[in-house]
Amino acid sequence: MSVSFVLEAVVVLGAIVMGTRAGGVGVGLWGGLGTFVLVFIFGEAPGEPPAAALAIILATSGGSSAPDKATASITVDRTGHAVGGLKHITVKKGGSVDLTVTPAIADEVHVHGYDIEKEAEAAKPVTFRFKADMDGVFEVEVHKPTDNQIAELEVEP
Numbered sequence: 001m002s003v004s005f006v007l008e009a010v011v012v013l014g015a016i017v018m019g020t021r022a023g024g025v026g027v028g029l030w031g032g033l034g035t036f037v038l039v040f041i042f043g044e045a046p047g048e049p050p051a052a053a054l055a056i057i058l059a060t061s062g063g064s065s066a067p068d069k070a071t072a073s074i075t076v077d078r079t080g081h082a083v084g085g086l087k088h089i090t091v092k093k094g095g096s097v098d099l100t101v102t103p104a105i106a107d108e109v110h111v112h113g114y115d116i117e118k119e120a121e122a123a124k125p126v127t128f129r130f131k132a133d134m135d136g137v138f139e140v141e142v143h144k145p146t147d148n149q150i151a152e153l154e155v156e157p
């Protein structure tokens with residue numbers, strides 16, 4: 001391990017720590033500063049981002065806030081599975097969720113945690129619009145032919 005690699009790692013970790021403390025826009029600013037230092041002080045080629053700079057970008061984008069509005073549309077097959085696989089929905093606490101579910105068979109669609117349940121006719125969409133005022137990870141489920149999760153709703157604090 002070279003000395004410059006260790007210094008780069010210190011710069012990256014420092015930028016991440018400062019960014020996390022600053023929160024919000026600060027995360028991106030500190031991440032940008034860390035990348036800047038790597039490129040101009042350590043002479044990393046900006047064209048091919050080094051692992052360290054990539055780590056900053058990943059860490060800062062992961063820390064960015066969830067959207068205030070989440071819109072999702074899910075089609076459910078006759079076996080109760082979401083077409084295209086389990087859907088992941090992310091929204092910021094206090095934001096709004098607009099979710100449409102269209103099951104192939106007559107079904108009950110259930111947003112756990114918020115405990116909102118709607119009856120759907122076969123191939124007829126039902127829409128859920130609600131304020132995400134509780135944070136956590138919640139299952140969205142259909143109950144026919146058996147209980148099955150079709151989406152995961154993640155409300156970030």
Ligand SMILES: [Cu+2]
Pocket residue numbers: 110112141142143147
């Ligand atoms: Cu349920």
